[in-house]
Amino acid sequence: MKRKVPIINHKTWNAMIDEVSRRLPLRFVRTSRRWVHPWTIVPEWSDIAEKWVFRIRPGFVNGVEPEISTLAMLASERTLDRIEEETGARPEKDQSVDALITESPQIIVPGTRIIGKGADAESVSVSTSGDVKVEFEAVPEFFIQFGVTDEKVVFQGNLNSGIQEVQYESPGESPLLRACDVVLYVDRAAAKLDVIKGNPFLDSYSALLVINYGRSTPARERPWLSVTAKYKPIVEVEMGNLLEGTADPEFDAIKIATIYFLSPPGFSPELPMDDTWTAFVKHDQFWNLAHAPQRIPDPTPIEPIRLITGLAA
């Protein structure tokens, strides 16, 4: 039996919407002065750049504020004045400039990663039985309550029998989640393995392995911030790795925060983020930082490792 759909007068409906919206308590005003910790990030939509940007509450490393790259159109007058004074020319609005974070720049979010539906795999592993397992960055619990769904891809079969990818469809209306990381870098001296070749007959060794501390480029005067889609922590280089040729990075890095962007439900994954998205920040650092090598490099030359040949002995 076909049900009859009720007819509601459009004026009645619109009056109901007006009444409901009037009664909703949607505005909260915080009147107290809140203490804001260093490195606090405040994202906002920029009508000038037509992109998401953020501001950052200045933080300091050893009392020195970092710099960050941004477009001249998003830099403050103070930055532009300083650069004009240093270089003799005022930057064009599309030009990239290095702003100090005490100069209140807006910084563009250049690229983001997808979390949840549509994400790229973080790792793919194959078990001894040939089963393929794919792992994705988990959706933070906070965003699950907004309806963000995890990416789920399962491979049926195994390497021997043939593999078929099975995609589980999530509700099309679920919102999309993207994120980027803000990372702080500080230059430092890096360990480098130098090989000094010798003559086994004259020097009693064929090679000397010496560890030196230095840099290939001059160290930057101040720390700097960078925005990246996904930060991967730097792995400390051990002596064994140096022997294998692994380079010791010439900087230290630490993640300051992750900025998450949440779309409205039903947003097409093909479209770029716009002002209908909502930004959230998860901070990793809350205080100013001190940076120093663990110990002062010893002024006494390190006794090199000698590779002695049988002939020389």
Next chain:
Amino acid sequence: MTTREIKVRKGEKVRDAWERLVRWVDSLQIIPDDGIDVRVTPHGTIVRVRDHQMFRHPFRVMVSGSSVRVSPGTVNDLIPVITENAIKRRIDNRDKDGNRETGKDYPALKLDTKKASKDGRIYISLKVKQSVSGGISGVKENKAGEQVSDNVEIVQTDSAKGPLDGFGYYPLAFLRASSDGGSIEEVFQIVHHNIRYEFQERRPSEADLKKDPNAKAAGRHLFIPT
């Protein structure tokens, strides 16, 4: 989503409008967050925003005109001093014996904006004289049993590192002077904690002494928030 999108035109299907209304209601869900508690009751939803009081941390730098006051903080449990009218006074407004100074305001450092760096930077910094043992020099016990020393001082410098004069410097705050040097435009607090100080000495190597038999020990001053 705005209410304009939920309103209907004459003749529009109820189901479409209803689905838009449901989406709108869903988007109005109140989400608990840091400092925001949400409690759903049969009588309505209670949203409590926890009040964050002003954080009164040690070494808060306050600028008033051309004078700077610093709220009390400690370096190795010592209260630093400010030189005011050629007299060293503790920043907690107590005398050397730990008694409250009567009839006196907290000591203020007189700013000299002419000593700002080229780009108008002024730092309010701790200045520490190190002892041979790696601590702070000249520490004594006063009548109240407190450790005191005049060798932890708050001074004005034009860089975060301070001058290279053998003392240890650490910036408490960075002040930006106006271009004409007439006023302070911004204050950026750097230190929010009490400080532990250590001096790590690096004695001259044999090679250093060969080059210069009078080569002195060098080292680094570590200021660690506690």
